[in-house]
Structure formats: structure tokens, C-alpha cells
Amino acid sequence: xxxxxxxxxxxxxxxxxxxxxxxxxxxxxxxxxxxxxxxxxxxxxxxxxxxxxxxxxxxxxxxxxxxxxxxxxxxxxxxxxxxxxxxxxxxxxxxxxxxxxxxxxxxxxxxxxxxxxxxxxxxxxxxxxxxxxxxxxxxxxxxxxxxxxxxxxxxxxxxxxxxxxxxxxxxxxxxxxxxxxxxxxxxxxxxx
Amino acid sequence: xxxxxxxxxxxxxxxxxxxxxxxxxxxxxxxxxxxxxxxxxxxxxxxxxxxxxxxxxxxxxxxxxxxxxxxxxxxxxxxxxxxxxxxxxxxxxxxxxxxxxxxxxxxxxxxxxxxxxxxxxxxxxxxxxxxxxxxxxxxxxxxxxxxxxxxxxxxxxxxxxxxxxxxxxxxxxxxxxxxxxxxxxxxxxxxxx
Numbered sequence: 001x002x003x004x005x006x007x008x009x010x011x012x013x014x015x016x017x018x019x020x021x022x023x024x025x026x027x028x029x030x031x032x033x034x035x036x037x038x039x040x041x042x043x044x045x046x047x048x049x050x051x052x053x054x055x056x057x058x059x060x061x062x063x064x065x066x067x068x069x070x071x072x073x074x075x076x077x078x079x080x081x082x083x084x085x086x087x088x089x090x091x092x093x094x095x096x097x098x099x100x101x102x103x104x105x106x107x108x109x110x111x112x113x114x115x116x117x118x119x120x121x122x123x124x125x126x127x128x129x130x131x132x133x134x135x136x137x138x139x140x141x142x143x144x145x146x147x148x149x150x151x152x153x154x155x156x157x158x159x160x161x162x163x164x165x166x167x168x169x170x171x172x173x174x175x176x177x178x179x180x181x182x183x184x185x186x187x188x189x190x191x192x
Numbered sequence: 193x194x195x196x197x198x199x200x201x202x203x204x205x206x207x208x209x210x211x212x213x214x215x216x217x218x219x220x221x222x223x224x225x226x227x228x229x230x231x232x233x234x235x236x237x238x239x240x241x242x243x244x245x246x247x248x249x250x251x252x253x254x255x256x257x258x259x260x261x262x263x264x265x266x267x268x269x270x271x272x273x274x275x276x277x278x279x280x281x282x283x284x285x286x287x288x289x290x291x292x293x294x295x296x297x298x299x300x301x302x303x304x305x306x307x308x309x310x311x312x313x314x315x316x317x318x319x320x321x322x323x324x325x326x327x328x329x330x331x332x333x334x335x336x337x338x339x340x341x342x343x344x345x346x347x348x349x350x351x352x353x354x355x356x357x358x359x360x361x362x363x364x365x366x367x368x369x370x371x372x373x374x375x376x377x378x379x380x381x382x383x384x385x
Binding site for chain 1: 240241242243244255256260262268269270271272273274275276277278279288290296298301306308324325326328330357359361366367368369370371372373374375376377378379380381382383384
């Protein structure tokens with residue numbers, strides 16, 4: 001009787017042990033999966049391309065006189081400058097702006113060469129003199145030159161400066177009136 | 193004669209006995225106890241841990257794209273903030289690091305794409321979605337790799353693998369109006385290998 005009871009007890013303990021082991025194994029196995037999730041939001045924007053001039057200001061030194069250019073989106077035109085003596089200068093400051101949503105880069109920049117037209121008897125000498133001493137400079141306001149492949153990213157602006165000056169290091173002045181033409185700058189921007 | 197036979201028999205028996213004793217002695221000397229003594233045996237608990245490493249990933253942009261940051265939460269969910277694409281070729285790429293920080297090798301049992309809401313997708317299969325003007329991809333090793341995550345791919349215990357999420361303006365024309373793709377995504381399920 002005693003042996004039977006003991007056997008029964010052992011059997012019961014064994015069954016419990018096996019059940020616990022099976023449950024334990026099941027729990028461990030069920031936990032071994034992981035789900036990784038990636039989600040997000042993307043906007044396909046309508047393309048908007050626009051490069052323009054903005055915010056023109058002008059200043060002078062010495063006895064210089066000027067008429068500021070007419071500012072349109074893509075042109076600064078009809079400006080005039082009169083210089084009287086060495087060191088006279090006029091400076092136009094404005095912005096290059098990319099108001100679109102496509103990055104741009106400068107494909108070409110063409111700076112005109114001064115063409116001097118003298119008057120009177122010494123016209124030729126005056127033309128040579130003035131063309132040698134007129135300084136026509138176009139650069140970024142931090143002093144860096146504007147060159148091809150310069151970037152103008154979407155929604156950004158860059159400050160530029162155009163200066164016309166009569167060489168301060170000369171004492172020679174023309175005898176007659178000299179008109180200077182050809183001081184144009186043309187910049188072509190394209191998609192970066 | 194009888195005495196001689198008896199003598200012979202006794203001698204044979206003696207020899208036999210000696211032989212048997214000899215055999216027994218030799219046999220006894222050819223056995224050796226070998227003992228292997230166990231030291232400590234440590235059974236480590238099994239560890240399971242497949243996840244994304246880190247807490248955020250910055251997108252790498254191409255063209256005029258603006259790339260939102262990919263934020264990693266609970267090590268298992270990556271949420272990419274708004275990205276903006278404008279023209280063909282614009283792209284944002286994110287280098288995500290998969291890690292099996294456990295001791296149990298894992299394998300992919302599912303790779304499921306999720307379409308952005310309200311957008312028709314020409315392709316929605318595994319790790320690739322082509323929806324409207326955009327393509328969304330998961331690739332291993334680099335953004336331009338052709339190796340994609342697939343069912344059966346393994347990630348051993350302690351190993352890591354780089355997974356690239358790429359969002360690209362893949363259409364050939366620009367959009368005439370703004371279009372938003374919300375809720376695009378992918379789900380990767382790992383199970384024990």
C-alpha cells in the first residue's frame with residue numbers, strides 16, 4: 001500500500017514537471033519574433049523655378065553722380081554713372097534670389113568690356129585714358145568672385161555688389177567728355 | 193602407463209591453470225580506470241533581440257530634395273519626418289542598422305509594403321513600392337544596391353546589417369500640383385532561425 005502511494009506520488013510529480021517544462025518551452029518559443037516597422041510621409045511638390053534680382057541700393061563716393069538702375073525680376077537696366085575725378089565711385093548692392101524649389105547653379109557669366117567714346121580733339125587719347133582707368137567690378141559682397149558653377153539653392157539669396165570707379169591711383173583725367181558703354185553683366189542660371 | 197597418463201593429465205591441468213591465471217592477471221593489468229571530472233557547466237539563458245540601432249538617422253539628399261529625420265522609437269519603429277521631392281532624380285536615403293543583440297539566430301519571415309493613403313501604386317511588392325511619381329525601396333549595403341531583404345535572410349546572434357531606405361522622385365515629369373504621400377512604409381518580421 002505504502003509502495004503504491006509512493007509510486008503514485010512520484011508519477012504525479014513527474015507529470016507536473018513535464019507540464020511545467022512544456023509550458024515553459026512554449027512561452028519561450030512564442031516570444032521569439034520581432035516586427036520592425038518603417039513608416040513616413042513624402043511630398044511631391046509642384047516644380048517652381050524662379051531666379052531673380054531683389055533689393056537694390058546704391059551709394060557713391062566723391063563727386064560721382066548716378067541714376068540707379070530699373071529693377072525688374074531678371075534685369076537691372078538703364079543705370080548711369082558720372083565720374084569726375086580719380087577715386088569717384090558708385091556702388092550698386094542687390095541680391096540674387098532663388099525663390100523657387102529647385103536648386104540652381106550659375107552656368108555662364110559674361111562681363112562686358114568698357115567701350116569708351118571720347119569727344120573733341122583729344123577724343124582718341126581720352127578714350128584710351130578712360131578705358132585704362134575705369135574700374136568695373138562685380139562680385140559677392142563678401143569679396144569672393146562670382147564664377148561658373150556657383151550654387152544658388154532653392155529659397156536662398158546671395159548678396160552681390162557692382163562697382164564703377166575711376167582709378168584712384170592716377171592723376172590723369174581726360175580733356176573732354178568720355179562716355180563709357182558696354183558695362184553689362186549677363187548671368188545664366190540652370191538647374192543644379 | 194596409468195601413472196604416466198595421470199602425470200600427464202596433472203601437468204596439462206597445471207599448465208591450463210597457470211595459463212588461465214596468467215590470462216586473468218594479464219587481463220586484469222590491461223584495464224585502467226579513466227575518470228572525467230566535470231567542472232562547472234553554465235547554461236546561459238537564451239536571448240532574443242532583433243532591432244534597429246540608434247535613435248535617429250539623418251537622410252542623405254540628392255538634387256533638390258529636403259530630407260526629414262528618421263526617428264527610431266522602441267528600437268523597432270522608424271518614422272521618417274516629411275521629405276520633399278520636386279523633380280526627377282531628387283532622392284533621400286537613410287542608412288538604418290539592423291542588429292541582432294540576442295544569442296539566437298533570426299531569419300526574415302515576412303517583408304510587407306504599406307501603400308501611402310489614397311495613392312495608386314504600380315508596384316507594391318516586398319521591399320519596393322512605386323506609387324505615383326515616387327519609388328520607395330529597402331536595400332542592403334548601399335542605396336543603389338540590388339540586394340534586397342527577403343524571406344529567409346538570416347541575421348545571426350550578435351550580427352548587424354545595414355539597410356538602406358530610399359525615397360526617390362522616379363517619374364519622368366514634374367508634378368503640376370503638390371501631392372502628399374502619407375503613411376507609406378514597410379514591415380519586416382523576424383523569427384527564430
